[in-house]
Amino acid sequence: MSSPPIQWYPGHVAKAIGQLREQLRLVDVAIEVVDARIPLASRHPELDKWLGEKPRLLALNRADSIAARDLKAWQEHFSQQGIPVYPTNGQSGEGVPRLKQAILQMGQAVNERRQRRGMRPRAVRAVVVGFPNVGKSALLNRLLGRRAVESAARPGVTRQLQWVRLGGELDLLDSPGILPPSLPDQRAATLLAICDDIGAAAYDPERVAAYFVDQLLQVQPQAQALLQQRYGWLDPIPPGSVAVQELAQRRYQGDTERAARQILNDYRKGWLGPLALQLPPTSSPPARG
Template sequence: MPLIQWYPGHIAKAERQLKEQLNRVDVIFEVLDARIPLASHHPDVPQWIGDKPRLLVLNRMDMIPESVRQGWLNWFAAQGETVYYTNAKQGKGIKPLKKAAQEAGVQMNQRRRDRGMRPRGVRAVVIGFPNVGKSALINRLLGRKVVASARRAGVTRQLQWIRIADDLELLDAPGIIPAKLDTQEDAVKLAICEDIGEAAYDNQQIGAALVDLLVELNFEKILSSRYQLDPQEMTGEEYIEILGNTRYKGDKERATMQLLNDFRKGIMGQIPLELPPTEQVKS
């Protein structure tokens, strides 16, 4: 598969502006894709924010099973991180998130009072990869649609401050992505989940990679039952080709997009592409 890299000019500009604004911010919402929480984490965020409080938001909670959700909660807790699950599309998990931001504001204002400064509303920023649900989350926090939201990468193009309440102001930032994706396995997962611009990859190669990954994660029965085609004795590329021949008159692109959209929209069911890391077995 060709190297997947995607770093359009508007993201480079947004990253520079975001770094300039971070000194005004009190708390960071980092939004991750619950299907791929490790692949959708920007490795530079901890360095950018220093010791500012960070709330990890795993959005699209409805797209992974409850057992996997609990596993990630435990794994992140072991790393000293608290996770907040949301489904921004349906408005689930929003109240605990807003409360956590306000509590961070209380602590911030106590520090201001200790230094003889007047209290003020908390300033938060929502950051994350493209298309992980940042804008939808802001709209839910506000209770009405104020920022554009769509199921594709690159909708938000510039930073804007939005007042949620008297005690909470949010900075909406475009999706940020590393200038270089070092781990191609992660890049493939981002492409499968549509968390990277479609100009970065070939649909048929990503569709084949999805088939291979589902077999690796023991989800092959979903493919067998849905498409009446068992993927176990073939490669992902062969699966796409046979599916195109048997269902779509040889149209491999149409077969690919059916597969990808069925996964992306949750039609295949609750399928995580990453599981919480377990301890290495000692040899």
């Protein structure tokens, strides 16, 4: 039996998008926040259009959740596209001072223009924008150096746009996680579900956990040993759906949902180690044979 497609577009998101597009006019710099584990799947397809020529930065957040080698590959990928990219950890604050410096530098142009017109300088205005649960609010708190906005481990925490002020130099706008009204690429939608970036009611955990096992082994073949050790699977690990069922039989009295939740939780909490689920197109391993 196939499950329905993954769709998640709660009411507050539609409303937030309208308000965000209005506020964008007031903003000097946009900080697009993506989940470093899935940087392509967590980029909003319309954002380019909405931002137009506005100066922007890409924060590769959850940098701690992927291997240093993969992080470097993503940095190169975005740099080559001319996108200023900053790896960050919204939880520990690592990488945030560099991001902040870049925001202030980009915003400086605004004040130079104002000065030329005989106007007084004002605080640089920046917005954090991106998919749900990628760490926008955590990053904003880190930029400020205090807990100004709510941040928690589930999608849909921020429901309204909120301006916060850092001294007189930086005004920051936190925004609710946004995503398109429909997710035509169901592979990307499943990656979002794996990373807890969409509401849990919108997907079947068994199917998502099965896809996770398959995707992880494809992108990070070296993770095979790690999965075997943690879940007791034999070599070679069977297709994801069979692997989840097998784990359920062995450890959870046949409860596949519990087995699936265990696997997803282990990955989300980082207990499987730093593991990217998407790699830049150029850095995939060369075909053998």
